[in-house]
């Protein structure tokens with residue numbers, strides 16, 4: 201979910217393991233030359249989702265990479281299939297109240313620019329939680345732990361996890 205720490209934790213995880221890090225949103229911004237809110241404004245959420253699917257397809261072809269997705273990536277079935285087939289998918293599960301506290305001052309997430317962002321987060325979390333669980337290989341529960349703690353929880357979960365390579 202937005203505010204779970206995908207960008208922060210993913211970057212640190214990649215740094216510690218000396219592999220490339222890519223943030224799907226940042227890659228889209230770099231390619232289009234405009235911000236996420238501007239893409240939503242001009243092309244709507246549907247336009248953003250098309251760009252997101254294109255980027256997930258590109259990034260998941262790479263090896264030795266940690267990819268932070270945007271929180272809405274799971275709403276597109278094609279993305280769920282690509283992630284599941286090509287990667288080890290980690291769901292950072294963080295309670296809505298903490299997600300709200302972390303995102304309340306940020307203006308860069310168009311879906312939260314509403315009258316009641318706290319309720320919006322509760323609703324999105326409720327809708328998406330089953331999808332996150334469907335696609336995830338690992339669920340890491342995080343709440344008050346700092347980013348370093350989250351990175352170590354992810355590493356511990358990965359240590360005991362082995363996924364067979366995908367079939368051609």
Ligand SMILES: Nc1ncnc2c1ncn2[C@@H]1O[C@H](COP(=O)(O)OP(=O)(O)O)[C@@H](O)[C@H]1O
Nearest residue numbers: 201202203204205206207208302345346347350
């Ligand atoms: N474990 C954590 N503890 C405290 N703050 C965090 C933690 N993880 C992320 N943050 C902060 O929360 C905000 C959102 O984090 P971010 O990595 O952008 O989340 P996401 O990419 O999942 O939306 C940032 O300000 C970040 O510094």
Ligand SMILES: O=C(O)C1=C[C@@H](OP(=O)(O)O)[C@@H](O)[C@H](O)C1
Nearest residue numbers: 201202203225270271272309310
């Ligand atoms: O949850 C979502 O639908 C979104 C999450 C955002 O990324 P973060 O999860 O990194 O905030 C970004 O992709 C866009 O604003 C939409």
Ligand SMILES: [Mg+2]
Nearest residue numbers: 206207268269
């Ligand atoms: Mg992010």
